[in-house]
Amino acid sequence: MIWIIFSIIASVVFLTLAHSGMCRKTSNLSRRDSASAIYADQIGEVEKDLERGIISAEEAKAARAEIESRLKAIDRQSDGGEPMVGHSGRVLVLLAALTVPALGAGLYWQLGSPDIPSQPFAQRTGEQAEARKIADLAVRLRSRLEADETGGPTEGWVLLAQTYMRMGRFGEAADAFEVLLDRPDASSALVSQYGEALVYSEDGIVTPKAERAFDRALELDPSNPAATFYKAVGLEQAGSPDKAYDLLKTRMEAEEGFRPWMESFAAQLNRIAPSIGRAPVDLAALAPSIPGPTADQVAATEEMSDEDRQVFIRSMVERLANRMKENPSDLDGWMRLGNAYAVLGENENARNAYGKAQKLAENLSQTDPRKAEIARSLAELGA
Missing domain, CATH: 1.25.40.10 (Tetratricopeptide repeat domain)
Incomplete structure (x- = not known):
């Protein structure tokens, strides 16, 4: 079906361009004809100005001579060249109408996935129904939390925020986390999750508000790897890749053994390193106790x-x-x-x-x- 649609679209485009190219010869004025019409109007305006006394006879004569010289210049430029230009232009249009669809089809055949079957409509509707169900549950959960006179349990707000994150509704996730920031049980991990939601809601930009959240998370727990990671991202975005590099590397070197988050740190370090003239990071050297053979x-x-x-x-x-x-x-x-x-x-x-x-x-x-x-x-x- 997709090839039938592509063929119809290509045919319509080709016929439209071909018709335009073939008809242009009879419908368009030549450059000389167009210029003659314009300059004739200008000479008429000069004559009217002379009759009204706006310009003198000498000025009118000079104006007419200037207009006639411009028309002669057009004649010299267009002699013998105009038919070839019009013909070549039509040829280029027709070639483009033929080659562009052909090249597009070739690229799609090589790079696309024409053999992948379409997703059944029933499956798509099932996914949509599941998404609506999750959204409805989130609405009901939020209503119960907001109706709770005690402000709602922390676990409930965290669940709501994490649900919003999975749904891609990052701004609402940040709002849910923000409810918990002033509570006594607000942990470093919770605050850094709030900061991450802010970053996601701004398409990966560590805003000043998010940076303050990560600073607070590090105050509560200086070893928080997520807060350290995003703090480094913010430093790089602010034009300080050297500081970002040092922060990540120092945090990795502070560990006595391997931690899975080190792989993300090492990838970020090695991405920054070439731009600041630093050597690549050897994860095995920084974390010598990575499980492996003795x-x-x-x-x-x-x-x-x-x-x-x-x-x-x-x-x-x-x-x-x-x-x-x-x-x-x-x-x-x-x-x-x-x-x-x-x-x-x-x-x-x-x-x-x-x-x-x-x-x-x-x-x-x-x-x-x-x-x-x-x-x-x-x-x-x-x-």
């Missing part, structure tokens, strides 16, 4: 054959998988296992591991970098 194990693998080395690596992954069966609530462990399977090329097992991590991460704040890392990994695995 130095002795690495040395042992150097003496192994490729087959033995693969068996050794797989045995380590299997031991990690067995540990995860004993401790299925270890979010970081599932992420490590998913990464290990991806390195081995076992994409299905990697997707399953990251899927378990994603379920465990559902209750995390939107600012936790692990959520973005899991989503990115699943996207790379085609999930």
Whole structure:
């Protein structure tokens, strides 16, 4: 069906341009004819001014001579050239009418996805119904919270705000978080979530209001990685990439071991580094306790054959998988296992591991970098 529509559109455009090009020869005046008509009007105006006494006879004579010289100049420029210009213009129009649709179809065939089936209407209506259901639940939840004489429980407002974030209604999410800012139980994580909602509502810009939120979050907990990350983003946007780089790197170096959010920090650091002449960041060097083989194990693998080395690596992954069966609530462990399977090329097992991590991460704040890392990994695995 899409090719039929494209063909009809291309045909209509071609016929319209072709008709315009073919008819232009008889409908348009030549440059000389147009100029003659204009200059004839100007000479008539000169004669009228002379009759009314506005100009003298000498001035009228000079004006007529000037107009006639301009007309002669037009004659010299247009002799022999006009038919060729009109013909070439029509040829270009017709060529464009033919080649543009052809090139567009070729590009779509190479870069588009003509073989992907259209989404069933019933499925689209189902998604729309689900979205309306969530929106209705959010409205009812907000009504109950606002009607609560005590102001509504903090957990309820957080749930409402996070629901708005998932719906893409970032301004309303920020309003819901803002209700909680003056409460005694307002934690650093909550304040940084408020700041993140403000950033999202401004299309990624860290406004002064958002910056104040991240400053307060860091006052409550200087180790808050999300607040540090967005604080660095704000510094870069304000024209201080060096300060942003130092802030991120200092925060990473303060950790004794690996944390999943470090990958997001390292990616941001390595994006900033080339513009300020800094060296790329080696995540393994900054976080030496990233789970992995020991130095002795690495040395042992150097003496192994490729087959033995693969068996050794797989045995380590299997031991990690067995540990995860004993401790299925270890979010970081599932992420490590998913990464290990991806390195081995076992994409299905990697997707399953990251899927378990994603379920465990559902209750995390939107600012936790692990959520973005899991989503990115699943996207790379085609999930």
